[in-house]
Amino acid sequence: MLFQRTSWKAVGLVGPDIMDLAHLQPLYETDGPVVSVYLDTTRAAHDAEKQIELRWRAARRSLAEQGAEEETLRLLDGVVGGVAELPGPQGEALFASGGNLLGAFTLAEPPAADSAQVLPVPDPLALAVDRDHQLPHVVVAVDREGADVEAYEAAGHAPSLRRSFHGSTLHISRVKAGAEAQASFHRRSVNQGTENTGQAAEDVRSAAAQVDAEVLLVAGDPKAVGLLREHFAADPPLGKLVYVGGGRTDASAREGLRAAVDTAIREEMAACHRGVLDTLEGELAGGRALQGIPSVKEALSQGRVDTLLLTADRSGDPVLHASRRDPRALGTDPAALGGDSSVFSAPAAPLLLRSAVLSGADFTEILPPTRATDGVAALLRY
Structure with a gap:
């Protein structure tokens, strides 16, 4: 996770x-x-x-x-x-x-x-x-006996909420008996399974609300997952439901769940980024966004940047100049910062990010196939 x-x-x-x-x-x-x-x-x-x-x-x-x-x-x-x-x-x-x-x-x-x-x-x-x-998310592994529910804040290494629920297992297993007895045990089995997944569904709703979950990752016994689907259909929890492999039965199932969760989070992250980057392309066309180091550094200096976007590979970055007195001010020439004695130089990306942090801007990565001049873009506040 x-x-x-x-x-x-x-x-x-x-x-x-x-x-x-x-x-x-x-x-x-x-x-x-x-x-x-x-x-x-x-x-x-x-x-x-x-x-x-x-x-x-x-x-x-x-x-x-x-x-x-x-x-x-x-x-x-x-x-x-x-x-x-x-x-x-x-x-x-x-x-x-x-x-x-x-x-x-x-x-x-x-x-x-x-x-x-x-x-x-x-x-x-x-x-x-x-x-x-990373995304805030909830992981639930469910079977007819109960569920393990864990809620994670974005980038949290340990769950902020964890609950393992084990309902009564007395009538979970079907039994071979006479017609009336078999029907009675069948009803009790189904009823107990429904009650257990109902409790699990309530735990998931609570966990999702606590971390403001964007994704709910559900795995486990197919019949129990089916019952959980019914509970969610009647009262949906916060977040997008994604069904993955793995479960709670043994170490192998839990390892499979971990791998499936990591894969699903990566896929959901990529989908979220596509939405942001589609917005960037539209805003660039409408003049409400900028690209390239010269334009973005000026907008950062003016406090106009709402979201800074950068590619992860900064190997070709030029050196920029910045001020200790005004963390937003950036220039390609130290003279452009007005003879400030606190001026220093560093590669562009750390200085662009510093200006963004200290001016209250947000951040997201520019993922392929989206491109921007110098690997730098900005969504503007005004």
Whole structure:
């Protein structure tokens, strides 16, 4: 399912896969250089702990060569490593400055490559992209005896609500007997199964409301799932219903459920992004959106950007200049910032994202096949 390690409130999605960036603000509460680290912390291999140690050792060496303070590196020595008890793929994003930890996050997917940078500002783009791929959701595995229901906020590594319900199993199994007895047991079996799935349906409605779920992922015994469908038809829960494989009967069924849930979330995320990107194309045609670094940086400087859109691959980014005094101001030439003595330079993406965070803009990723000039676009407030 979905994972986060942080002391702050879980990320919120303000629309269909448009992400509120407010949770990144603590990363900017420093004027000194910031260390940004992304590591693969998956523990699938038998020697995973050793591999993670070697990855961090290489990252630490690179950070030292870039001028990171030893105090900050020692701090990260005690933090790095991800979540040991978390199964399946995971990654880690760490941010620190001046011996202080600004943020530690567990990623739902490992980074494409480990990275370690020292820049004047944090580089949380890969973290923002990871969060942009998550949706608040509920997972329910049901059989005729009960259900396991778990509700996840967007990017929550642990469920914010979990309920395992086991109804009476006395009359669940059909029995061979005389005609009257068989009919009686049959009725009791059906009635008890209906009652159990009715309780499960109520749990799902409550869980979905708690996390404002966008997707409900349902798996389990076909007959119990059929009964659950009937309850949902009469009183639909919040969110889109998606039926997946897996169940609650044993470890194999639960592993199958995990894999099916991950696949379904990716598919729903892609569908949500298509809606946002269709909106972008329409707004560009109508003049209510912009694309390209020059236009978007000016709109950010003016506080006009409602949603910043970026591609994840920023390998061709130019350097921009920014101000400590006015976090929205960006320029291709330091002179354009009026002789401000606090001006500094950094790659474009971290500065565009900083301006977006500190001006209250939202974020979403530009996914293929949609394209934008420089891999940058913006939906405007006005």
